[in-house]
Amino acid sequence: MSSLLLNRTTFGDTKNKGNVLSEQEANELFTTWVLNAKLQLHMKQVGHLMKCWAAEQEHLGEEDQWRWELAGLLHDADWDQWPAQHCRKIIEELETRDIDPEIIRAIASHGPLHFGVQPETRMDKMLYAFDELSGLVHAYSLMRPAGYEGMDLKGVKKRLKEKSFAANVSRDDINDACARAGLQQDELIMFIIAHQPAVQ
Numbered sequence: 001m002s003s004l005l006l007n008r009t010t011f012g013d014t015k016n017k018g019n020v021l022s023e024q025e026a027n028e029l030f031t032t033w034v035l036n037a038k039l040q041l042h043m044k045q046v047g048h049l050m051k052c053w054a055a056e057q058e059h060l061g062e063e064d065q066w067r068w069e070l071a072g073l074l075h076d077a078d079w080d081q082w083p084a085q086h087c088r089k090i091i092e093e094l095e096t097r098d099i100d101p102e103i104i105r106a107i108a109s110h111g112p113l114h115f116g117v118q119p120e121t122r123m124d125k126m127l128y129a130f131d132e133l134s135g136l137v138h139a140y141s142l143m144r145p146a147g148y149e150g151m152d153l154k155g156v157k158k159r160l161k162e163k164s165f166a167a168n169v170s171r172d173d174i175n176d177a178c179a180r181a182g183l184q185q186d187e188l189i190m191f192i193i194a195h196q197p198a199v200q
């Protein structure tokens, strides 16, 4: 497998702080770059979790909530059509568009073990933390007759321990991400159970 290492530590330009894509611009990029419906859903779910976390846990205002949501919404934008350029392509696109460096950095650090960029800011760490865990919770919802309804912490934790369940979801990434964010896994799982059903 060719390396996805970015071999960079700085992203974007500080003069672009606060620059975002409009909702329309983001949707256009999202729908032209990501054709796979499953991946689209994953990205929307992570975007929604980021927005909710920014609002409820970080107590940020609407503009910042959108910055957090954008990072989540676009973090895998290049994975569908350009997997060998995963992360690099979307980062370069957002740099060309003069987007807020914090958003670009968060995307660049969403897989430190793959891209070699360490999550530093709160936004970085939460994107990393939500990414895999959100996928596992969603996979669990698909095997439950009632979907998300009635899902509880215990059930998710049981699946998490079952290595064969959603085997592509990296347990190492999840543990590493929670530790870096300074959060209990339980807290994060409960947050996802509470908010993810809004995006299906």
Ligand SMILES: [Fe+2]
Residues within 6 Å of the ligand: 075, 076, 079, 110, 111
């Ligand atoms: Fe990714």
Ligand SMILES: [Fe+2]
Residues within 6 Å of the ligand: 042, 046, 075, 076, 131, 132
């Ligand atoms: Fe992802």
